[in-house]
Amino acid sequence: MDLDSKKTSIWGKYTPSFFMLHVGTKEPLDDLNKLSEEAQATFVHEFIHFLQDLFTTYGLINIIHTVDVVREISVEIFGNKNDSFSIPCSIPPKSIAWTNSELFRLYSGSQDVERNSGAVFAIEINELEIPENDTNIEIILKLQDLEFDDEYDIKFGSFCILEGMAYLIEKELFPSTPKPDFFPYKIVESVAEHIFKEKIVTEALIAICEVSLDLFNPSERFVDLCKKMMKSEIIPKTSDEVFEFAKQYRILFNRIEYNNQELYLELFEDSKKSIINYYTSDEFIPMKEWLDSLFEKVRVYREKNNFSFANLVKWKKHPMEKIISLFDDLGIPLMTNDENLYWSTAHEQAISLNAISEVYKVLLKGHTHCEMKEYCKNFTDIKTDEFCDNRPWERVTHDELCPFATIWKMWHLHEKEIRQ
Numbered sequence: 001m002d003l004d005s006k007k008t009s010i011w012g013k014y015t016p017s018f019f020m021l022h023v024g025t026k027e028p029l030d031d032l033n034k035l036s037e038e039a040q041a042t043f044v045h046e047f048i049h050f051l052q053d054l055f056t057t058y059g060l061i062n063i064i065h066t067v068d069v070v071r072e073i074s075v076e077i078f079g080n081k082n083d084s085f086s087i088p089c090s091i092p093p094k095s096i097a098w099t100n101s102e103l104f105r106l107y108s109g110s111q112d113v114e115r116n117s118g119a120v121f122a123i124e125i126n127e128l129e130i131p132e133n134d135t136n137i138e139i140i141l142k143l144q145d146l147e148f149d150d151e152y153d154i155k156f157g158s159f160c161i162l163e164g165m166a167y168l169i170e171k172e173l174f175p176s177t178p179k180p181d182f183f184p185y186k187i188v189e190s191v192a193e194h195i196f197k198e199k200i201v202t203e204a205l206i207a208i209c210e211v212s213l214d215l216f217n218p219s220e221r222f223v224d225l226c227k228k229m230m231k232s233e234i235i236p237k238t239s240d241e242v243f244e245f246a247k248q249y250r251i252l253f254n255r256i257e258y259n260n261q262e263l264y265l266e267l268f269e270d271s272k273k274s275i276i277n278y279y280t281s282d283e284f285i286p287m288k289e290w291l292d293s294l295f296e297k298v299r300v301y302r303e304k305n306n307f308s309f310a311n312l313v314k315w316k317k318h319p320m321e322k323i324i325s326l327f328d329d330l331g332i333p334l335m336t337n338d339e340n341l342y343w344s345t346a347h348e349q350a351i352s353l354n355a356i357s358e359v360y361k362v363l364l365k366g367h368t369h370c371e372m373k374e375y376c377k378n379f380t381d382i383k384t385d386e387f388c389d390n391r392p393w394e395r396v397t398h399d400e401l402c403p404f405a406t407i408w409k410m411w412h413l414h415e416k417e418i419r420q
Contacts, residue, residue, distance in 0.1 A: 196230055
């Protein structure tokens, strides 16, 4: 699920769990302070998605799930006696990755809705049975389209919460941000207004999103939290009110009861190990060390420095100051612009995450090309050829391996032929 920002003339994109960020501008990204305000606003929006990957429970389980999918497919490929496999690959039915994929479809909610206006007038809560799992909650929003005077339904999920939260922070730091599409950017505001019967202060609404993303099914928590606060006659005016109220929540996971912070920390180590375990070759020891360092910095921010997304909007006079401070400390593996230029503040091997993403798209989506061609052409001495556009896995036979071929070979996928 890529997170796209199409709300301004400068669009952006973030690829969850692969830490890749794109700002749709021709401006160079080497000095964020020199970007136009419009480009800065889009950068902030996409950088928030990067932080959501690392600082929320939902982000951590998405990383774990993405790695699990690759692992399950690999087991299926090499567990088969055939000397070839077809793409796209299917996740083995009834496997843990298959069950979790079904759950993530539920958790994500609607993603493609062509509506630019609306107001929530009813919320339906449905219990769904997911095979090999407990009963799960689906949230259906019934909306009135104010432009066409008709009604429509959407599934309220993490997609709307992730995008809504990023937009709220962007808008608060950059008030001149143009009005976005109603879906997905304004859905959280409409849901909260429907439940509280009034508009909620932005700082408090960001905190509601933040608390919600510390559960596997964020929309369930979002609606429940708002309803419980309303029942308690609390209309939150600050993030602290939300965080204090949310302390009552307990989450049962693997038969153990956790609060929000405890569950996050329980999954933190698994997430870190998962992404590090992509790398099965000693060649990538520096990358593994960088990832370990990144996660440990995040742990300190979350556990000891009380990191909060809501606190980011308290720096309105200097909107980029806190963001750049986080950026300088954490870094990000890959940033690109519309000129096909690349920047990274991480280890030089961090480009391998982009290569893993490309391999993932071949295996899961059936892609037959590699989108790193421009990178290899402009930033390496590697000669690109027709295999970049068709059958990039064939490049594993070249004397000099490109990033894609390096990952393909590291995972021994070259030992099998691909059927198309």
